[in-house]
Amino acid sequence: MSRRAFLKSFTALVGGFALPAIAHAKSSLSTSKTLQRSHVAGFQYHQGEALWPQLAVGLPLQLVREPDNRHDDRAVRVAWQGRKLGYIPRLDNAALSQLMDRGERLDAEIAWLNESRNPPERVGVEVRWLV
Numbered sequence: 001m002s003r004r005a006f007l008k009s010f011t012a013l014v015g016g017f018a019l020p021a022i023a024h025a026k027s028s029l030s031t032s033k034t035l036q037r038s039h040v041a042g043f044q045y046h047q048g049e050a051l052w053p054q055l056a057v058g059l060p061l062q063l064v065r066e067p068d069n070r071h072d073d074r075a076v077r078v079a080w081q082g083r084k085l086g087y088i089p090r091l092d093n094a095a096l097s098q099l100m101d102r103g104e105r106l107d108a109e110i111a112w113l114n115e116s117r118n119p120p121e122r123v124g125v126e127v128r129w130l131v
Helices: 003-028 048-054 094-101
Strands: 032-039 060-066 075-080 083-087 106-113 123-130
Antiparallel strands (some): 060 075
16 A cells, blocks of 8 residues: 555545534534514613613523513513513513423523613613524
């Protein structure tokens, strides 16, 4: 066997083992799709104002489904470090509540912070679907 033939065979053999590992590594990485960006409803009625100095764009938020909420059976609570900031607005929560009810993984973070006097404009949330 010539050196050229040996190297060709060796490269094919190593490549045959490496490619499936690379393909598996890529498929195990999750990607996300941005579903929506909206304000946090009810920010002024919960712990949002007290937490305002600690909030920053990009901080992770928790989304908690509240199917027994007496005001909205599709309610999705927005929390930071376990403390309620408010809710996904009622007009925007239908798709999110359905995805959460199906057990889909959603991710959220603070999208914007405004020093506005209008509470609904103060905090924005970006919700992503982890696929």
